[in-house]
Structure formats: structure tokens, C-alpha cells
Amino acid sequence: MEKVSRRTLMMALLAGGGALVGSSRRASAFTADAPSARILAMHENACGATASHKELVAEVDSILGDKYTAAEKRQIVAGLTCPICGCPLAGLF
Ligand SMILES: [Zn+2]
Numbered sequence: 001m002e003k004v005s006r007r008t009l010m011m012a013l014l015a016g017g018g019a020l021v022g023s024s025r026r027a028s029a030f031t032a033d034a035p036s037a038r039i040l041a042m043h044e045n046a047c048g049a050t051a052s053h054k055e056l057v058a059e060v061d062s063i064l065g066d067k068y069t070a071a072e073k074r075q076i077v078a079g080l081t082c083p084i085c086g087c088p089l090a091g092l093f
Pocket of ligand 1: 053082083084085086087
């Protein structure tokens with residue numbers, strides 16, 4: 001199996017997130033609410049990975065740089081899931 005670098009993985013995730021932003025008008029029937037503190041706590045208990053999720057979001061933020069507004073970044077992050085446990089990263093930006 002070919003080893004995939006973390007950066008390659010993040011860029012693939014961002015490509016998907018960028019597509020999500022591009023098609024946001026078409027997909028407006030599907031709105032994602034920001035998860036409540038209780039939902040976030042349930043995810044924390046399920047995978048115990050909140051700290052690494054915040055690191056992932058910080059890495060996404062640094063990769064996106066200042067090419068996107070905070071709202072666009074928030075929308076991109078809302079479409080991402082943790083590649084390890086599958087939990088949504090929404091609400092962590
Ligand atoms: Zn995770």
C-alpha cells in the first residue's frame with residue numbers, strides 16, 4: 001500500500017470542501033446546523049479525539065491561508081470529517 005502524506009490527505013479533503021462551497025447554492029436544501037455542545041461532547045466520548053480534531057482544523061486553516069474568508073473556511077470545515085474516526089469537524093472552526 002502506498003503511503004499517503006498528511007498534506008496530500010488534507011489537500012484531498014480540501015478539494016472536496018471547495019466543491020461543497022462551489023455547489024452551496026444547489027445544495028441549499030441540505031443545511032448543516034452547528035453541532036450543540038452536547039453533540040460535541042458525545043463525539044468527544046465516542047472517539048476521544050477532540051484535540052486532534054482541533055489540530056486538523058488548524059491545519060486546514062493554515063493551508064487555506066487568506067484566500068478564503070472566515071465564513072468560507074467555516075463552510076469548508078463544516079463539510080469535512082475526521083479521516084481517522086469519521087466524526088464531523090463542523091463547529092470546530
Ligand atoms: Zn477523529
